[in-house]
Amino acid sequence: MSTLVTGEAVELSIQPAALAARALSCLIDYIVYTIVNVGLLIAMFWLLLRVLELNELLLGSVMTIMSLSVFVFLPMIIEVLTHGRSLGKLILGLRVVRDDGGAVRIRHSFIRAILWPFEILSTGGGIAALSGLVSAQSKRLGDYLAGTMAVSERSAPPLPVRTHVAPQLQNWLAQTDVAGLPEGLHRRIVQFLAMSENLGPESRWDRAKELATELNPYVAPAPPEGTLPEQFLSAIIHRLRAAEFDKQQRRSAQSRAFREGVDVLPHGLSLSR
Structure with missing residues (x-):
């Protein structure tokens, strides 16, 4: 690196x-x-x-x-x-x-x-x-x-960054499908959001526009008209993180249920001596 x-x-x-x-x-x-x-x-x-x-x-x-x-x-x-x-x-x-x-x-x-x-x-x-x-x-x-x-693009992803969903994008984001987003593009978007505040206005706009154009084919439906590129990027990363968190929660619940099932003996038998 x-x-x-x-x-x-x-x-x-x-x-x-x-x-x-x-x-x-x-x-x-x-x-x-x-x-x-x-x-x-x-x-x-x-x-x-x-x-x-x-x-x-x-x-x-x-x-x-x-x-x-x-x-x-x-x-x-x-x-x-x-x-x-x-x-x-x-x-x-x-x-x-x-x-x-x-x-x-x-x-x-x-x-x-x-x-x-x-x-x-x-x-x-x-x-x-x-x-x-x-x-x-x-x-x-x-x-x-x-x-x-x-x-x-197969290196470790950057550290998590704070994301924000604009109020006008809440309803759209709830029904948005992000299908097959490449890991490399995901990593580059996260990296951009992490350092965007340190960029000049023109460079920040150009980079956000480039990434939003590249991201658009993987998102359906398209964001509402008038959505700023950086708003679009932040909302999608927020959605992906929420989906990953929900997946981890479901896995944890399934793991707990499995362990509880294993710890219970059949026919009312007890583990105590």
């Missing part, structure tokens, strides 16, 4: 991704993108050569552009849409974030993606591995230039 300092000099507790985890994630992504690329090349070869009857020079140019799209633009699009993840990162519980802890944007993903063929494909991952070995946060060159890093 290490600390990350935001632009407002607020320290965040993070778990940088291990180099081995990043390497395995990269291998999974490489295999997937290679399969996609080969499949598209075969289909495009048949379409352009057999159907459109293009010459070999033009065909080669089209296939080069397609391969570039698969290994550069496809990873960039996936990373932006999934807020810093890929198939490999999803399997290993990793996510790419900005150096200040925020979600990556198109600019960050493009820089990382444009260097991916150079760091990974052309050198068999050698340059990325060398960079990761000398980096305390296992960064590759694309991370240094984009201002990003890969973190593990």
